[in-house]
Amino acid sequence: MRGKRAPRREVKPDPVYKSPTVTRLIRKIMLSGNKTKARNIVYGAMEKLSDDPKKALEIFNKAMDNVQPVKEIRSRRIGGATYQVPLPVKQWRSEALAIRWIVDSARSKSGKSMEDFLYEELKAASEGAGAAVKKKEEVHKMAEANRAFAHFAN
Numbered sequence: 471m472r473g474k475r476a477p478r479r480e481v482k483p484d485p486v487y488k489s490p491t492v493t494r495l496i497r498k499i500m501l502s503g504n505k506t507k508a509r510n511i512v513y514g515a516m517e518k519l520s521d522d523p524k525k526a527l528e529i530f531n532k533a534m535d536n537v538q539p540v541k542e543i544r545s546r547r548i549g550g551a552t553y554q555v556p557l558p559v560k561q562w563r564s565e566a567l568a569i570r571w572i573v574d575s576a577r578s579k580s581g582k583s584m585e586d587f588l589y590e591e592l593k594a595a596s597e598g599a600g601a602a603v604k605k606k607e608e609v610h611k612m613a614e615a616n617r618a619f620a621h622f623a624n
Contacts, residue, residue, distance in 0.1 A: 478562070486513060487527045491534060491565060498573045499584070515588040519596075533595035537568040537602045541613040546622050555622045556613035568602070575601035 481490040492512065500508035520526040543554040559567070572595060576587040594600030 484509075487516065487523060487530075489527060489530075491569075492516075492527075492530065494565070495569050495573070498569050499588070511583075511585045511588060514585040515592060518585075518589040519592060529596045530592060533572070533592045534565065534568050536598050537571055537595050537606050538564040539567055539606050539609050540564070542567075542609050543612050543616055546619075548622055553619045553622055554612070554616045555619045556616050557623050568606075571602040571605045575605070 481493050483490045484493045484496065486492075496505065496508045496512050499511055516523075516526045516530060519529045539559050541556050542559050543556050546553050546555040572588075572591050576584065576591045578601070579587045591600055591602060595602050
């Protein structure tokens, strides 16, 4: 790796829910620089979760907790062989994966508006169901299956 790694930037909290995680969700949903459209989608989905902003943020945080992975597998090359080594996931990466999985599972559906699909995915994730939670469980199963290679982790 050449040069220095870029410093991690601080994400400002969004104006409505005062949460940096909601800001990251808005940025992930944004396509072609349409931040206003992305905000409307996220805020619309959050309003459908609950009319009270505090309650909606609580449901959103519960959904994020249910989707965030604790461990993942990374490929590691040792002595000419490549092993799938289970490693713990850092908080920022765990959050990024959870947001990515929620948005991807909402985008993969068709028929209704993105706002409706995002609402459904957040609602399902807060209850411990849905495609994003299933993805997390798959990652955990893979990490568990490759536990024999855990001693290769640095």
